[in-house]
Amino acid sequence: MSEAAAPPPPLEEDPEAYAPSVARRMAFYQSAGGFVTPFLTAVFAFLMGGIVVAATGHNPLRVYKAIFEGAGLNWFFHFGSYHIDIPFSTHHIWFWWNTSTNYTAAYNLTQTLLTTTPLILTGLAVSFAFRCGLFNIGGQGQYITGAIVGVYVGSRFVSMGHFQHVALAIVLASLAGAFWGAIAGFLKATVGAHEVITTIMLNWIAYWAGSYFFGRGGPLQNHLNKSIPISDDIAQGAHFPAIWGNPALQALHGGIFLALAALFVFYLVLNRTTLGYEVRAVGFNSEAARYGGISVGRNFVVAMAISGSFAGLAGALDILGWQFRLGVLDVQVSNIGFIGIAVALLGRNTAVGVGCAALLFGALLTGTSTRSLDPNIFPPQLAGNLALMIQALVLLFVGADLLIVYIWQARRKLRLTGRAPA
Amino acid sequence: MSTIDFAGRLRSRWPLETVVARGGVVIGLFAFIVALPPFRADAQWVPVLVGLVAVGAGIWVLTRGLRRPGWTAIGFGIVGIGLGILVTRASHGNLNQVVVWSALFSATLVWATPLTFAAIGGMFSERSGVVNIGLEGMMLSGAFFATLGADKFGSWEMGVLCAGIAGGCFALVHAFMAIHLRADQIVSGTAINFLAVGVTGYFFIDIYGENGTPGNLPRIPEVSLGFLGRVFGHLNLMIWVSFALLILAHITLFRTPIGLRIRSVGEHPRAADTVGISVYGTRYAAVVLSGVLAALGGAYLSIGYLGSFSENMTAGRGFIALAAVIFGNWRPFGAFAAALLFGGSTALSFRLAQPWGNASVLFQALPYVLTLIAVAGVIGRSVPPASAGRPYVKQ
Numbered sequence: 001m002s003e004a005a006a007p008p009p010p011l012e013e014d015p016e017a018y019a020p021s022v023a024r025r026m027a028f029y030q031s032a033g034g035f036v037t038p039f040l041t042a043v044f045a046f047l048m049g050g051i052v053v054a055a056t057g058h059n060p061l062r063v064y065k066a067i068f069e070g071a072g073l074n075w076f077f078h079f080g081s082y083h084i085d086i087p088f089s090t091h092h093i094w095f096w097w098n099t100s101t102n103y104t105a106a107y108n109l110t111q112t113l114l115t116t117t118p119l120i121l122t123g124l125a126v127s128f129a130f131r132c133g134l135f136n137i138g139g140q141g142q143y144i145t146g147a148i149v150g151v152y153v154g155s156r157f158v159s160m161g162h163f164q165h166v167a168l169a170i171v172l173a174s175l176a177g178a179f180w181g182a183i184a185g186f187l188k189a190t191v192g193a194h195e196v197i198t199t200i201m202l203n204w205i206a207y208w209a210g211s212y213f214f215g216r217g218g219p220l221q222n223h224l225n226k227s228i229p230i231s232d233d234i235a236q237g238a239h240f241p242a243i244w245g246n247p248a249l250q251a252l253h254g255g256i257f258l259a260l261a262a263l264f265v266f267y268l269v270l271n272r273t274t275l276g277y278e279v280r281a282v283g284f285n286s287e288a289a290r291y292g293g294i295s296v297g298r299n300f301v302v303a304m305a306i307s308g309s310f311a312g313l314a315g316a317l318d319i320l321g322w323q324f325r326l327g328v329l330d331v332q333v334s335n336i337g338f339i340g341i342a343v344a345l346l347g348r349n350t351a352v353g354v355g356c357a358a359l360l361f362g363a364l365l366t367g368t369s370t371r372s373l374d375p376n377i378f379p380p381q382l383a384g385n386l387a388l389m390i391q392a393l394v395l396l397f398v399g400a401d402l403l404i405v406y407i408w409q410a411r412r413k414l415r416l417t418g419r420a421p422a
Numbered sequence: 423m424s425t426i427d428f429a430g431r432l433r434s435r436w437p438l439e440t441v442v443a444r445g446g447v448v449i450g451l452f453a454f455i456v457a458l459p460p461f462r463a464d465a466q467w468v469p470v471l472v473g474l475v476a477v478g479a480g481i482w483v484l485t486r487g488l489r490r491p492g493w494t495a496i497g498f499g500i501v502g503i504g505l506g507i508l509v510t511r512a513s514h515g516n517l518n519q520v521v522v523w524s525a526l527f528s529a530t531l532v533w534a535t536p537l538t539f540a541a542i543g544g545m546f547s548e549r550s551g552v553v554n555i556g557l558e559g560m561m562l563s564g565a566f567f568a569t570l571g572a573d574k575f576g577s578w579e580m581g582v583l584c585a586g587i588a589g590g591c592f593a594l595v596h597a598f599m600a601i602h603l604r605a606d607q608i609v610s611g612t613a614i615n616f617l618a619v620g621v622t623g624y625f626f627i628d629i630y631g632e633n634g635t636p637g638n639l640p641r642i643p644e645v646s647l648g649f650l651g652r653v654f655g656h657l658n659l660m661i662w663v664s665f666a667l668l669i670l671a672h673i674t675l676f677r678t679p680i681g682l683r684i685r686s687v688g689e690h691p692r693a694a695d696t697v698g699i700s701v702y703g704t705r706y707a708a709v710v711l712s713g714v715l716a717a718l719g720g721a722y723l724s725i726g727y728l729g730s731f732s733e734n735m736t737a738g739r740g741f742i743a744l745a746a747v748i749f750g751n752w753r754p755f756g757a758f759a760a761a762l763l764f765g766g767s768t769a770l771s772f773r774l775a776q777p778w779g780n781a782s783v784l785f786q787a788l789p790y791v792l793t794l795i796a797v798a799g800v801i802g803r804s805v806p807p808a809s810a811g812r813p814y815v816k817q
Contacts (some may be wrong), residue, residue: 191795201745201791
């Protein structure tokens with residue numbers, strides 16, 4: 001068939017003719033952006049969101065203050081004379097802030113950190129692939145895969161020891177996420193299928209697989225109550241230990257330390273190992289990397305697998321840390337993986353940036369949630385959508401980096417022409 | 423003389439191998455169909471035999487060196503055998519309940535129509551070289567603003583108009599980001615999706631609140647053509663529009679200078695620029711058109727089919743449309759066939775809910791699995807336009 005003729009040769013004869021590549025853009029961020037651009041991006045997004053709020057007849061300042069308090073960030077501004085208990089003893093020591101979760105700000109802050117934990121990881125999932133020149137928008141599917149495996153392992157193997165059970169669930173969930181990501185990497189490496197398309201498809205396959213597993217009559221549906229589309233509860237021994245707050249009211253769990261450790265691992269692997277060097281080399285210029293003897297295909301697979309393992313870990317931590325079960329609705333409504341894209345892009349794909357951006361979005365999500373936001377000031381249903389808008393605007397402004405380039409160049413041109421006539 | 427010429431042209435367009443391969447596909451489908459009402463073959467060997475004929479045809483085509491058509495026929499044969507055997511093992515009562523051809527077919531058309539609109543839109547955008555991940559968001563905005571327009575102005579025509587304008591505006595944002603600012607088109611498309619969910623959700627709650635959209639919304643009317651039978655006699659106007667759009671899109675894209683410009687801009691923008699085609703202008707037009715069409719698909723969903731709007735109601739249909747574009751190999755009729763297939767899998771999943779229970783939701787995943795297989799190139803690669811996703815810098 002004549003239609004199956006070879007595709008036209010790629011248009012690489014003049015790379016400068018096209019827009020800056022991902023690598024070029026990232027180099028630009030490193031040199032010109034730094035902390036200022038992402039900060040301004042976020043500020044602009046919140047300003048635009050404020051305009052919408054004002055346009056619909058609410059006071060944006062009061063709304064943002066309510067969201068700020070809903071996120072528990074005012075906790076940091078309440079100094080006093082409090083104490084924390086020293087574990088395994090009756091002693092306590094003086095502490096600056098009130099850590100009692102009966103105190104609303106402290107409780108809200110635990111919820112913010114609870115949301116920040118998976119956001120850090122899904123943000124890293126996008127970032128790591130980005131550093132290899134891949135756009136992993138499959139964080140959501142990898143997150144769901146991790147959560148499914150997490151809830152499966154957590155609700156089986158009841159007789160295992162506490163530590164072993166948690167460790168097994170986390171490791172297997174990360175591997176599942178890694179597998180889900182590696183499919184896209186493998187297809188990219190072998191047949192050149194675009195990772196954006198394949199990861200979108202994998203997201204939705206995971207979504208419907210989850211709906212099938214936990215739906216009524218599904219293979220992983222609750223064994224005790226056949227009428228609810230929810231999984232079995234995970235065993236008590238598979239709960240992640242709580243570190244702050246009352247476990248009955250969604251306490252902050254120790255998984256946040258794993259997320260912070262993941263940030264550190266991300267930095268170390270990328271900047272201090274051969275693997276990271278190769279991944280970044282492929283990300284900067286895959287042709288040059290190939291010429292330098294690096295297997296580009298292998299790095300695609302490895303980078304996607306590592307990305308997926310971050311997202312899979314996020315899914316497992318949410319299950320073992322505070323959800324303890326997974327329902328069809330959880331699978332269908334969750335968008336932690338998608339928010340990871342905004343986290344990664346706002347965080348400029350660096351460890352520190354991702355950590356800060358995850359905290360920002362975690363606070364935004366918690367502050368606008370029905371549980372935390374004062375409904376007298378702003379209806380939480382509206383606020384949830386406001387949070388979505390702000391995320392979208394962040395993405396739009398991040399994408400509009402060329403505006404900054406224009407301004408930058410215009411300024412330089414102005415300076416040059418200013419000198420030239422002399 | 424001319425008749426001989428005609429026969430020769432026919433032979434060159436339809437060589438024996440192609441005919442056999444396409445016949446194999448049809449026979450493979452038939453292996454499944456013989457087991458269904460009204461044929462309802464009870465013995466398992468019937469679908470197996472018919473399916474094996476299809477596989478044989480596929481193998482023969484394969485030996486003649488045509489990989490893609492050959493594997494397609496083999497695939498259809500095997501799937502036909504599998505489904506056929508599955509059906510022969512089902513009970514007759516269930517079969518009669520699920521396989522009501524007229525109902526199944528009209529449900530397929532209902533679910534395929536929004537996909538068709540969005541997929542043809544997406545195809546124009548991608549053909550011009552701009553990847554449009556934001557189809558989902560544009561569709562959702564169309565669904566909401568159609569509801570709003572129909573409610574506020576009291577007529578469905580205004581609803582459709584509002585939908586088109588809203589979808590066009592979202593697309594314009596995407597176009598500006600992708601073309602002038604040369605932003606990453608995936609980032610910008612993802613942003614559009616988030617933005618649409620946020621904006622429609624915000625205004626939906628702000629305007630309609632807890633009660634939801636009013637029950638007496640003006641709806642897009644049905645076209646009653648009784649003489650066309652049960653399936654085609656009572657179709658929504660938008661379904662007929664989608665048929666017309668399909669033909670129009672095919673003619674525009676492959677038979678007019680406009681289509682040639684769109685395709686050249688998507689394949690080799692530098693060459694197009696050199697011969698005086700405005701790359702930016704063409705791309706803007708194509709992307710905005712894609713937004714308008716996706717929004718019309720959304721409008722069909724809200725004020726055409728359901729008669730109401732709910733938050734995030736498109737629920738991934740924009741992504742299925744994107745899959746249809748790819749599965750249909752960036753061609754209008756291909757995209758339409760994919761939309762029918764995907765719409766059919768949705769319809770089947772709803773109809774199977776009764777006998778199969780939960781397992782029927784797996785049919786909802788079928789579009790994504792098929793597209794994954796298609797881009798993986800197991801049965802012949804889908805090749806996108808050469809410059810899709812690459813911004814162009816004027817010189």
